[in-house]
Amino acid sequence: MPSPLLSLENLSTHYVSQQGTRVVRAVDEVTLRLEAGETLGIVGESGSGKSTLALTILRLLPAAARITSGRMMFEGENLLDKSDAEMREVRGKRIAMILQDPMASLNPLFTIGDQVGEPIRVHEGASRASAWKRAIELIRSVRIASPETRVRQFPHEMSGGMRQRIVGAVGISCEPRLLIADEPTTSLDLTIQAQYLKLLRDLQREHGLALIFITHNLGIVAKMCDQLAVMYAGRVVEHGPVSRIFSRPMHPYTKALLGSIPRMADNRDHLTAIDGQPPDLASMPPGCAFAPRCPEAFDRCRAEAPPEFAIDPEIRARCWLAPIDASAKAAS
C-alpha cells in the first residue's frame, strides 16, 4: 500500500495559559489519513478543534498553542521535524489554505494582481512581470470575467463571492498538493456558495488536489467529500467513507448530527436537537467527552474515555459501543 499524501498520527495541540495552570486540549490524539486527490470533510460544532487542526497542519498556531505529541507525515516527511524556514517553503507552495472571511483575507492596500502573484514570486522566484501574467491566468481559471482589468483593481472593488474566488486563486497559485478550506462558504449567499463549491471541485479535478474541507454543513460534506471525520471536543470520534457513515453512523454523536439535518422529503414532525452543551475543553469530564449528552451512555462511558476502535478496515470510532456494533455487523 503506497503511503498516503497526509497522515496524522496521535496529533495533539494544547493551548496553555500564561501561568501554565489552564490547559485546553484543542486537538487531542487525532489520527487521520488522506490520499492524493481525495477530499476529507471535517465536521463538528464551533470550538471542536477543526480550525486548530488545520492551523496545526500548517504550523501557524497562535503563540499560546503547542503541538504536544504526534507525527504529521506529508509526502513522506514529518512536518514537525521541519525548521521554520523549511515550513515556509511548504506553506502556499505544497499546502495552501483558504480562510473563512473573504472580506478580510485580502490586504486592502495592494492590487489583486500583486496578491495573487505574490506566492509565485516568493516560491518560484518569478519576475514581477511573469507573476503578473500568471495572476491573470489564475484569475481567469477561477472564472472571473475580464481578468486583465481585475488584476489592477483593489479588493474593495469586488463582491464577496469574487473575493473568495480570488482567495481560491491565491490558494492554487503554486499548484499545491493539498488545499485546506476552512468554512470557505459560510459568509457567501446560497447561489454563490453552490457556484464556489463547484469551482473548488473543478479545480481539484484539474490539478489533482487533495482537499480538506472544514465545515459544519453536512449537506456540503455529502456533496463534496469522499472521507468524513467527525470531531467532538478536540477528538475525532468517527472517521470513514462519507457514504458509509451517512447510511450507517456508529457514534451516537454522529447519529445525532445526522438526525438534526432537515430533509426535503421529511415526514418527521420535529428535528432532533442535541441536548446539553459541549464540554469546557479546559476541564473535561473523566470519561468520554460526549457521555453527558449521550442517550446511549452507560457507566463505563462516564468513567473511562474510549480508545479508537476499528469497526472494519475503513471505519474507526471512539465509542465503547463500537466493538459491540462491529460484532453485531459481523454476525448479520
Add this chain to the structure above:
Amino acid sequence: MKQYIARRVGYSLLSLFLLSVTIFLFVRVTGDPVSLLVEPGASPEDIENIRHQLGLDQPLWEQYWHFMANLAAGDLGQSFYYRTPVLELYFQRLPHSLLLAAVAMALSLLIGIPSGILAAVRVDGFWDSAGKIFALLGLSLPSFWVGLVLILFFSVYLGWLPSSGSGGVAHLLMPAFTLGWYFAAAHMRLTRSSMLEVLGSEYIKLARLKGLPEALVIGKHALKNALIPVITLAGINLVVMINVAVVVETVFAWPGIGRLLYEGITFRDFPVVQGVVIIGGAMIVLVNLLVDILYALIDPRIRLES
C-alpha cells in the same frame, strides 16, 4: 472626490470661525492691557487716550467686527507693545519654529516608528517592556523638566552644548530633543498599537499562509496598513509642534513663535495673542484638511465613499 474636498473645506471654515470668537473673548478675560502699558501714576485722561488709541473703548461686538474685517483683508493688527504689525513679528519668528519642529519631528519618527514596530513584533517580550517604560517616561515627564535636566547635564556639567539662544546646530539639539521626546513616545505607542491590530488581521494570516518570509509580512503587508494612522498623527503633530513649543522655547530662549505667544500673554498684547492663535489654528485645520485629502489618495476605499 471634488464633493469630498468641498465638504471638508466647509467644516474647516466653520472650525476657524468658532476659534476666532473663542480666542477674542478669552484674551479679554486676562485683564486690562493698558495698565501694563502706562507709567505708574499716569493720569486717567492719558489712560483713556491710550485705550481709545488701541480701540479698546469700543463695544465688544464692534471690536470683534474690526478684528474680523481686518483679518479678512489679511491684517492681524498692530502689537500693543512693539507697535509693529503682528504679521511682521510673526514672520520674523516663524523660521526658527519651523526649523525646530522639523528636526524634532525627524527625531521623533526615527525613534518612534522602529521602536513601535519592534515592540509589536516582540509583544510582551523584553523590547516591548523597554518600549512601554520609554513611552511612559516620554508622555509623563514635563518638557520644562526634561529641558532643565538636559541643560544641567550637557551645558553645566559637560559644557558641550549652549544652554540657550539660537545659532548653529549645537543650539538646536537640546530644544529639538526636548520637543521631539514627547512626540517620539506618542508615535511609538501608536505605531505599536496599530501594528498589533494589523498583525491580528486575516490578511496577515493569509500572507503567512502563502509562505511569505516574515520580513515581507511585517515590512510590506503589515507596515503599510499600520502606518496610515501614524502618518495622520505625524502630520498633525508637525503643525502642533510649531504651535505648542511655548514651554520649550521659553526654557531654551529659542526665538520662535512659541516665545512670541508667551511674550504676548505676559504683556496682555491682545493682537499678538489673537494673531498667533488664529494662525496656529488655521495651520492645524489646514493640515487636517490635507491629511484627509492625502488619506483619500493613499487609501482607495475613502475615495469611493464620498
